[in-house]
Amino acid sequence: MTQLEELLADWIPQQRWFAGKGAPIDTVTVHAQHPLVCGDPGLRVLIVEVAQRDGVSRYQVLLGLRPAGTLRAELAHAAIGVCRIDGVTRTVYDASHDPELTALLLERLAAADGSGPDAVGGPARGGTADGAPPAPVRFRRLDDADVHSGHRRSLVLSGEQSNTSLVYGEDYVLKFFRRLWPGLNPDLELTAALADSDYVARPHAWIETDVRQDGRPVPTTLAMLQEFMRSATDGWVLAATSVRDLYDAPGLAPGDAGGDFAGEAERLGAATAAVHRALARELPTDVLSSHALQDLARSMLDRLHRAATEVPELQPYAGVLRSAYEDLARVDEPLPIQRVHGDFHLGQVVRTDGGWVLLDFEGEPAAPVEERRRPSSPLRDVAGMLRSFDYAARYQLVGSADAADLAPAAHAWAQRNRDAFCAGYAYGGGVDPEKHQTVLRAFEYDKAVYEVLYEAHNRPSWLRIPLDSIAALAA
Structure with missing residues (x-):
């Protein structure tokens, strides 16, 4: 080296x-x-x-x-x-921490040629008139995006796990994708498709380069510039505050404690449905045949087997989980699929003055881009948010001496907000989760099994959260 x-x-x-x-x-x-x-x-x-x-x-x-x-x-x-x-x-x-250098990135994005939405993910552009190849790193801007560089000083956002985001003043956020997969990043693709939606942060520009795959250059997204939601509050923070209010009022039902979150959960469900409907309009859709559903159930069973082998604490619930996946395999109706968020939870949404906004359409960062761009059932996103409600209710009990006494309140809070989200999702025009419990339950169990593996490897003290959730779902 x-x-x-x-x-x-x-x-x-x-x-x-x-x-x-x-x-x-x-x-x-x-x-x-x-x-x-x-x-x-x-x-x-x-x-x-x-x-x-x-x-x-x-x-x-x-x-x-x-x-x-x-x-x-x-x-x-x-x-x-x-x-x-x-x-x-x-x-x-x-250099992401050096405002002197990162200011030049915003200047280049402001000076970039406009590109229509069809250019997102299209062939590499930027060659010269004499046929010279395009620049190794290309700065691209959407046609109707008006990017101003000015004297905005960048600041690295703290708390981000898989990427690095820079905030320029109160106007823009530039997200650098740290782990690179050849091809168009789904965050850019889906955000560009939703550019006119009130439920996403408006995209402005992006940076790309070519990464070789199978001997050929593939245009690959390096970074994306979006509107900065200056008045936004993180969904996880709002939910966690509501839970704390409930724990501070022992004996009260979740709807009676201060800071009840159910109204926000219902509005979030409606916003999620609106985004799913927009994605179905803008991007291709399909259906999963019965045979494809069996393959999906088989992949869930494989993940369960691996998780139960690595995490013995999961084994007592393996029978219930296996039964849910087998029920999915027996569904005899085609399952509509489309592009979805792919990694949906309370940390991926923010509450602004105008309502809920969905962020980070990158999907699961550990999965290859081609897998993340694969259509799925919108109920997968619904299941992800339902799991997030359980996490918001239970994580504050980790290591608490009052965990046993507060567990019923945690379950009640999670159930109230799960129900509210599903009602809002159905009201907003999404698939009614109540009428598709077999599919939803399989997705939710599969997400919980993924969480068991993650917590066992990264946060063993949190392992009880998905295990207790599985036990509650199985009851």
Whole structure:
């Protein structure tokens, strides 16, 4: 490995967005590096390949370069190390934290040529008149998007797990996709399809490059610029506040305690249905045949078998879960499918002055892009939100001496908001969850099994949350 690759091999595993935690790194290779700003300071986009026992993953690193010993104190936390690059000893660092360099990204997006919505995910553009190939890194803007750079200073949003987002003033948020899969990122694709919806943050522009797949260059999304929802409050925060209000009022029903969330849950259900209807209008739809439903149920059974093998605490519930998946396999009606959110929970929605807004249509970041772009039943998203209500109700009981006494209140809060969300979803024109319980139950159990595996590997103290939820659903 080069000096830079050695530094990256130490630095990447420490980043929150690194998906390979828990497994040793075999090699780190800089697959490609594209200079955006030359000189000092310098800015490059790196495509880094990380080889581990399960295969090779690609990550994006926005690399800043300055002469050794000149990194400002406020950027010390972003330092990767010191190495020789192009014959010069330089300090290299995560440039997403450097407002001087990230301001140039917004300037380039503001100056980019407009592209109609059909250009999202289309062939690479930007070649010169004499037929020269397109630029290695391309800045693209939607036709009707008016991006202003001005003197907006960027700030990295805290708390993000799988990507890195920069907020420019009170106007824009630029999300960098850290783990890269060749092709169009679903977040850009679906947000562009919903550009006229009141239920999404308006997209403005994006950055792309070519990543080779099977020997050919594939246009791949690096980052996406959207409207910043300045008045927004995170859905998880609102729900958690409601739960705390209930726990502070022992003996009261959820609807009688201050901060009842059911009205918001119902409005969120209606907003979700509106987004699903818009996606069905704008993008292709299909149906799953009975045979395809059997394949879906088989994949759920496979995940259950793997989870029960790795997490013995799940085994007492395996029979109930298996029965739900077998019921799904016996459904004899075609199941409508379409593009969906794919990773839907309370942390993916915000409440603004105008209502609920859905964010982060990327899908499950650990899954390949082609899998995330695959149509699914909208009930999959419904199930994801129902699981999120259970999490919001139960997570505050982890380690609490009052957990046993408060468990009935947690169950009542979750049930009240589950019912409200489903009612709002049906009222908003979505598939009535009450009339499709077999499919919904299978999706919800499958999500809970995924959560069991996740918590066992990452947060063992939270393992009881999905296990208790499965027990309650099975009762």
